Amino acid sequence: MLAAIPAAAWMLAFFFVPLLIFAVYSFLTTRLYDVETPFTLQAYRDALSDPINRTLAWNSIVVGVLTASICVGAGLPIAYWLRFVADRSRLAVLFLITASMFASYLVRIYAWRTMLGKNGIINEALRAIGVIDEPLNFILYNRFAVVIALVHIFLPYVVLVLYAGMNPVSPSLLEAGQDLGASSSLLWRRVLLPIMAAPSFNAFVFVFVLSASDYVTPQFLGGTSGATIGVRVQTSFITLGNWPLAAATSFLMLASFGLLHLVGSALLRRMHLHDIRLAS
Amino acid sequence: MVSRQRSPFATAVVIASLLFLFVPLLVVVLFSFHSVGALTLPFRGFSLRWYREIWKSDEFRTSLVNSAVVAAATGAVTMVLGTLAAYALSATRSRLRAPLALLLFLPLTLPGLFVGLSLLVMFGRAGVSLSLWTVAGAHLVYVMPYYLLIAVATLQRLDVALEEAAADLGATRWVVFTKVTLPQVWPVLMGATFLAFALSFDEFVITFFVIGPESTLPLYIFSSLRRTVDPSINAISTLLLAITLALFALSFALTTRGGRDQALAVPVEGGRREQQ
Amino acid sequence: MNNNDDAVPGSPRVEAIAVQRRFGDVTALSEVSLTVAPGEFVTLLGPSGCGKTTLLRIIAGFDQPTAGSLRLNGRDVTKVPAHRRPVNMVFQRPALFPHLDVASNVAFGPRIAGIGKAELRTRVDDALAMVRLDGFQRRRAHELSGGQMQRVALARAIVNRPEVLLLDEPLSALDLRIRLEMEEELRRLHRELGATFVYVTHDQREALALSDRIAVFSGGRIEQIGTPDEVYNRPATPFVARLVGDANVIAVDAAPGESNSSVIRLGDVSVLVNGKVRGPAWLVVRPENVQLGLPGVAEALIGTIVDVSFRGTGFAYRVDIAGLPHPLKSEVPGGPPLAVGERVSVAWLPSAVCLLERDDQHHAGKIGLNQQ
Numbered sequence: 001m002l003a004a005i006p007a008a009a010w011m012l013a014f015f016f017v018p019l020l021i022f023a024v025y026s027f028l029t030t031r032l033y034d035v036e037t038p039f040t041l042q043a044y045r046d047a048l049s050d051p052i053n054r055t056l057a058w059n060s061i062v063v064g065v066l067t068a069s070i071c072v073g074a075g076l077p078i079a080y081w082l083r084f085v086a087d088r089s090r091l092a093v094l095f096l097i098t099a100s101m102f103a104s105y106l107v108r109i110y111a112w113r114t115m116l117g118k119n120g121i122i123n124e125a126l127r128a129i130g131v132i133d134e135p136l137n138f139i140l141y142n143r144f145a146v147v148i149a150l151v152h153i154f155l156p157y158v159v160l161v162l163y164a165g166m167n168p169v170s171p172s173l174l175e176a177g178q179d180l181g182a183s184s185s186l187l188w189r190r191v192l193l194p195i196m197a198a199p200s201f202n203a204f205v206f207v208f209v210l211s212a213s214d215y216v217t218p219q220f221l222g223g224t225s226g227a228t229i230g231v232r233v234q235t236s237f238i239t240l241g242n243w244p245l246a247a248a249t250s251f252l253m254l255a256s257f258g259l260l261h262l263v264g265s266a267l268l269r270r271m272h273l274h275d276i277r278l279a280s
Numbered sequence: 281m282v283s284r285q286r287s288p289f290a291t292a293v294v295i296a297s298l299l300f301l302f303v304p305l306l307v308v309v310l311f312s313f314h315s316v317g318a319l320t321l322p323f324r325g326f327s328l329r330w331y332r333e334i335w336k337s338d339e340f341r342t343s344l345v346n347s348a349v350v351a352a353a354t355g356a357v358t359m360v361l362g363t364l365a366a367y368a369l370s371a372t373r374s375r376l377r378a379p380l381a382l383l384l385f386l387p388l389t390l391p392g393l394f395v396g397l398s399l400l401v402m403f404g405r406a407g408v409s410l411s412l413w414t415v416a417g418a419h420l421v422y423v424m425p426y427y428l429l430i431a432v433a434t435l436q437r438l439d440v441a442l443e444e445a446a447a448d449l450g451a452t453r454w455v456v457f458t459k460v461t462l463p464q465v466w467p468v469l470m471g472a473t474f475l476a477f478a479l480s481f482d483e484f485v486i487t488f489f490v491i492g493p494e495s496t497l498p499l500y501i502f503s504s505l506r507r508t509v510d511p512s513i514n515a516i517s518t519l520l521l522a523i524t525l526a527l528f529a530l531s532f533a534l535t536t537r538g539g540r541d542q543a544l545a546v547p548v549e550g551g552r553r554e555q556q
Numbered sequence: 557m558n559n560n561d562d563a564v565p566g567s568p569r570v571e572a573i574a575v576q577r578r579f580g581d582v583t584a585l586s587e588v589s590l591t592v593a594p595g596e597f598v599t600l601l602g603p604s605g606c607g608k609t610t611l612l613r614i615i616a617g618f619d620q621p622t623a624g625s626l627r628l629n630g631r632d633v634t635k636v637p638a639h640r641r642p643v644n645m646v647f648q649r650p651a652l653f654p655h656l657d658v659a660s661n662v663a664f665g666p667r668i669a670g671i672g673k674a675e676l677r678t679r680v681d682d683a684l685a686m687v688r689l690d691g692f693q694r695r696r697a698h699e700l701s702g703g704q705m706q707r708v709a710l711a712r713a714i715v716n717r718p719e720v721l722l723l724d725e726p727l728s729a730l731d732l733r734i735r736l737e738m739e740e741e742l743r744r745l746h747r748e749l750g751a752t753f754v755y756v757t758h759d760q761r762e763a764l765a766l767s768d769r770i771a772v773f774s775g776g777r778i779e780q781i782g783t784p785d786e787v788y789n790r791p792a793t794p795f796v797a798r799l800v801g802d803a804n805v806i807a808v809d810a811a812p813g814e815s816n817s818s819v820i821r822l823g824d825v826s827v828l829v830n831g832k833v834r835g836p837a838w839l840v841v842r843p844e845n846v847q848l849g850l851p852g853v854a855e856a857l858i859g860t861i862v863d864v865s866f867r868g869t870g871f872a873y874r875v876d877i878a879g880l881p882h883p884l885k886s887e888v889p890g891g892p893p894l895a896v897g898e899r900v901s902v903a904w905l906p907s908a909v910c911l912l913e914r915d916d917q918h919h920a921g922k923i924g925l926n927q928q
Contacts (some may be wrong), residue, residue: 003364005369006360015395016383021402093298100301250394251530
């Protein structure tokens with residue numbers, strides 16, 4: 001038990017204490033690149049009243065929801081394939097997907113900027129087969145590009161989480177469903193999705209939170225419509241030096257993430273889907 | 281023999297996703313060997329010129345070294361502190377176990393933006409100047425939960441009977457740990473440490489806030505991206521990809537191979553406490 | 557799922573025609589044919605890996621034969637997917653849906669078939685009552701014992717009123733006591749429902765107790781199909797003889813005797829047995845038919861007891877006989893027991909044995925089971 005003290009101490013010092021201080025800062029008054037008392041709620045008021053924040057918040061939500069939905073939407077069939085369809089290729093595909101998780105974050109962003117650009121592969125390919133004459137301008141520097149890059153970043157993780165959730169499901173369960181008359185879509189609706197509801201929700205929230213807080217992808221791929229609140233927080237901190245504002249915005253974001261999680265968990269509990277115990 | 285389900289739809293999604301995941305990366309790698317500066321087809325021949333160019337840059341070399349140093353430091357400290365903490369988490373039956381686990385795993389749930397910002401604030405308040413040390417300290421917070429996930433799971437699968445037998449034969453707790461437990465789990469722990477290296481090497485989001493005047497490789501890429509499009513970024517990117525993928529492959533080999541050398545527990549009875 | 561409008565009247569419920577299933581180099585089923593009449597209880601019996609479960613899964617629709625066809629009610633269903641066949645299956649492990657309670661589990665099939673809410677509730681309650689689980693509607697799978705889970709699985713299958721109920725070793729995971737209770741329940745269900753049952757098991761005692769007919773499987777082939785009495789008392793092959801009732805199977809040479817009998821030599825003694833086989837043969841005699849007595853009768857088979865074990869209803873002996881490669885198995889009801897080392901005379905009624913033709917090459921590989 002004592003063995004854990006060094007690690008715990010480190011976490012306290014480098015994670016919890018900073019957060020605490022940061023939280024306190026959100027209630028202080030700003031003074032260029034520094035703070036001072038008196039304590040006030042001004043920072044929160046500024047954060048909530050700023051109309052740009054509202055647009056950015058909306059953008060973040062849209063980006064987050066789209067990214068998370070695509071990740072989970074594609075992740076479920078892939079996990080299903082790995083668990084129930086794959087035969088000899090399962091290990092190879094698992095390895096590939098896990099390996100792709102380790103491709104560098106920045107490199108992915110750069111890769112998509114190249115792919116979606118005016119002279120990028122996608123435009124070149126479309127031009128080569130004659131679908132278009134002029135390069136498509138709209139596929140870069142907007143929400144669409146940000147979502148694509150974020151999906152590229154989070155999909156492998158979601159697949160692994162969903163696969164872990166699907167692994168304990170026995171094939172007999174699916175066969176029982178088929179035996180009782182369920183077609184493919186009914187099997188999903190009545191058996192697989194209810195069982196996977198909790199892991200899917202957790203994966204969804206995880207991706208949503210990280211996508212909405214991302215401040216790098218929007219800077220390179222987002223243009224104006226793809227800017228998120230994460231970028232705002234970063235800039236208000238670095239460029240404007242308004243630390244209470246950055247802190248207040250951050251905690252408002254965190255509060256909304258927490259709310260989302262609570263509401264979702266409550267819903268799951270209501271539907272009795274939050275704690276499904278699978279027999280061996 | 282259980283027959284597998286059939287689903288052309290799922291198979292299509294899998295193929296499409298694998299293409300989606302790998303084609304962009306392969307494009308970057310491909311063009312890092314391009315003999316001309318264009319990032320478009322047709323491909324005009326292989327060349328290592330971009331690699332030679334980046335190697336000439338002092339900035340690049342120092343940031344590469346910095347990343348390695350930080351990753352090594354992070355990995356080493358994580359391994360030591362993390363192994364101790366994992367041991368505590370897997371063996372203890374105290375009521376403090378749940379809050380301890382919470383304390384150690386919570387950083388997983390917080391996006392790097394907030395971790396980085398709050399650390400910057402604290403360092404500023406405490407008058408600590410930003411440097412590679414602050415980066416390493418921050419990386420530890422980020423990496424530790426991942427290390428713990430693997431280490432705790434591995435320790436829990438051990439058969440307690442071996443340790444009890446050793447104790448019965450007169451071994452102290454320290455001896456039991458070094459002569460019985462560690463020999464069984466060290467491959468997996470090494471694998472987890474390589475994972476820690478890889479995570480630290482590629483870390484950007486937190487590093488951006490807590491770094492001083494120096495640069496790490498991801499930071500170098502970031503500032504290159506901000507400048508004009510320079511084909512040598514492909515080379516740097518490919519290098520970074522190669523390094524992290526190599527670390528991952530090592531990690532994978534160690535954690536899967538090492539897992540087989542363990543005396544695995546009889547579930548529930550033989551192993552340590554099952555935990556959520 | 558239950559209306560088989562295009563069923564051919566008068567046809568057997570289930571008909572497997574020359575069904576073959578290969579997995580790469582391994583042949584799980586070679587040219588198996590089987591006919592099941594409406595209302596019959598047919599058991600597929602055999603050791604693990606013999607192909608019985610494969611055939612069951614082909615009937616259910618979870619597997620496709622590599623050759624041959626399958627008919628249900630006269631209609632070819634070989635290509636019909638599982639969810640559209642008028643059969644229901646009870647799996648080896650209950651496979652209850654963990655996110656639904658017992659009632660919703662049982663209601664799963666009818667709900668898909670579109671049965672209205674009111675009738676649904678009645679059907680579910682009836683099905684649960686039939687398996688004696690009245691009142692368990694709101695429980696969840698993890699709150700039930702193994703036997704209870706299997707009964708829910710049964711209810712979930714029979715609530716659809718299937719014409720054919722398939723059961724894949726449903727009792728193998730249960731304790732002996734519960735297994736015996738469930739056997740009784742299965743017999744009762746079969747009587748009350750009147751449905752056709754196709755049952756898979758490796759437990760020959762179960763097969764004998766439950767079935768109208770038994771199909772004995774070995775290595776992907778059916779060795780014999782017959783009533784329990786036929787399979788037990790008139791086994792067609794040594795494999796069947798050993799599997800069902802663990803008979804003594806001895807390689808002998810049969811010489812002609814009078815009318816319907818043959819003479820065989822066991823050690824130094826000549827014995828008369830019923831049966832007109834000539835040449836190489838298998839002598840099949842069940843342990844309960846092997847009578848042990850006092851030595852002293854001339855020209856009788858003499859043996860030495862090498863093992864005694866108490867069986868509750870009597871004693872089981874192994875008797876070494878000069879000239880025979882393995883000890884003979886004998887079961888004697890009541891007591892008192894004979895001692896190891898005692899010399900006894902061994903005899904049986906000529907009508908209590910079976911003589912089968914022996915073809916050494918063909919059966920050499922099959923005498924893997926119960927080497928004495």
